[in-house]
Amino acid sequence: xxxxxxxxxxxxxxxxxxxxxxxxxxxxxxxxxxxxxxxxxxxxxxxxxxxxxxxxxxxxxxxxxxxxxxxxxxxxxxxxxxxxxxxxxxxxxxxxxxxxxxxxxxxxxxxxxxxxxxxxxxxxxxxxxxxxxxxxxxxxxxxxxxxxxxxxxxxxxxxx
Numbered sequence: 001x002x003x004x005x006x007x008x009x010x011x012x013x014x015x016x017x018x019x020x021x022x023x024x025x026x027x028x029x030x031x032x033x034x035x036x037x038x039x040x041x042x043x044x045x046x047x048x049x050x051x052x053x054x055x056x057x058x059x060x061x062x063x064x065x066x067x068x069x070x071x072x073x074x075x076x077x078x079x080x081x082x083x084x085x086x087x088x089x090x091x092x093x094x095x096x097x098x099x100x101x102x103x104x105x106x107x108x109x110x111x112x113x114x115x116x117x118x119x120x121x122x123x124x125x126x127x128x129x130x131x132x133x134x135x136x137x138x139x140x141x142x143x144x145x146x147x148x149x150x151x152x153x154x155x156x157x158x159x160x
Contacts, residue, residue, distance in 0.1 A: 027122065031114040039083075039111055042066070042074045047083060047100060047108040054087060054097035083107055 032039055039047065045064055049055060061071035075098050078084035083104030089095035100108070123131060 024119075024122075027118050028115050031118040032111050034114055039107060040074070042070070043078055043083070044108065044111050046071065046074055046078060046098075047104050047111075050084060050098060050100035050104070051108070054099040056095070056097055060098065078104065 029041055032041060032044055042064070046060055049060055049063060057072050057075055058068055060075070061068040064071065075084060075086075079086060079098075082101055084098050085101050087097045087099050089097060123134075126134065
């Protein structure tokens with residue numbers, strides 16, 4: 001009986017989350033488009049992954065769960081804008097890795113700052129108890145993730 005009640009509570013919370021996420025995504029996307037150096041959500045995700053070091057386009061596509069041509073088009077745009085660079089592999093010149101440039105790092109920092117500011121403004125409207133409850137819930141949700149690098153819908157389905 002307790003298991004059914006817990007499942008019902010989880011389902012109700014899931015419904016609230018499904019309702020809350022789309023406006024948050026719109027808010028975060030709008031923050032990326034603002035100011036000098038706007039980036040698309042896909043470009044921001046690529047820049048964030050490049051912070052860890054150079055990657056192959058195929059690796060970027062796999063971790064983002066997009067097709068390689070989608071990642072390649074986004075990388076091309078980042079390279080044209082000087083936010084990323086292509087580097088030939090020392091051991092195998094046929095292998096080309098993508099790396100974050102200093103300018104790309106700065107644009108990523110600014111984009112993240114805009115997103116954090118937008119979220120902080122929104123969260124500032126919550127009461128202290130609501131904010132603490134949200135923080136606790138988000139920490140719990142983060143613990144359930146088995147592969148933090150993978151953030152797409154298929155990763156969520158696998159985490160179930």
